[in-house]
Amino acid sequence: MKNENSAFRSSTEPLLDLAALRADTPGCEAVIHFNNAGCGLMARPVLRTMVDHLRLEAGIGGYEAAAARAAEVAGFYAALAELLGTRPDKEVEWCLRLSPHYYNTEDEVDAVAGAVAELAGGAR
Known part of the structure; x- marks a missing residue:
């Protein structure tokens, strides 16, 4: 799917089987x-x-389970x-908000880390 640029492989063939997805989602x-912005049906x-x-x-216990x-x-x-x-080692992070974040370069990661450190220092 990563090589696709739309929701359809062709004009008639969807990438996802919506009926199967709905059948596998009890809700x-x-x-x-x-209301899927923060939490969709599981x-x-x-x-x-x-x-x-x-x-x-x-x-x-929690730590042992982790x-x-x-x-x-x-x-x-x-x-x-x-x-x-x-x-996965440098460019992918999963944040506590349960939102995926993808950084294209290590510079972006450094910029975000710097901003977080600045906010943490400013909050003291």
């Missing part, structure tokens, strides 16, 4: 949900993964970088 059965795989992780945290899932988290960064056509 679509009950509501028409337009698909079954997302819900299952989150519930599984919460159960793991409840059983062994350590147990470290390889999966690293895999996420690699997959996101591949989707974006970049490198």
Whole structure:
């Protein structure tokens, strides 16, 4: 999909199977949900993964659960970088707001880091 520049491969073939996506999203059965800016309806795989992780945290602790899932988290960064056509080590970051951020150059990362440091220093 990263080589595509629109929602369609051709004028008649969509990139996404909307019926399958809706079928895999339980909330679509009950509501028409337009409030997606901050949090959309969860698909079954997302819900299952989150519930599984919460159960793991409840059983062994939060830090221990994070350590147990470290390889999966690293895999996420690699997959996101591949989707974006970049490198996971320098150009991809997932922020606390749960929004993906992609930086084209290390200079942009340095500029953002500098701005954050300045704000943190100014807030003291």
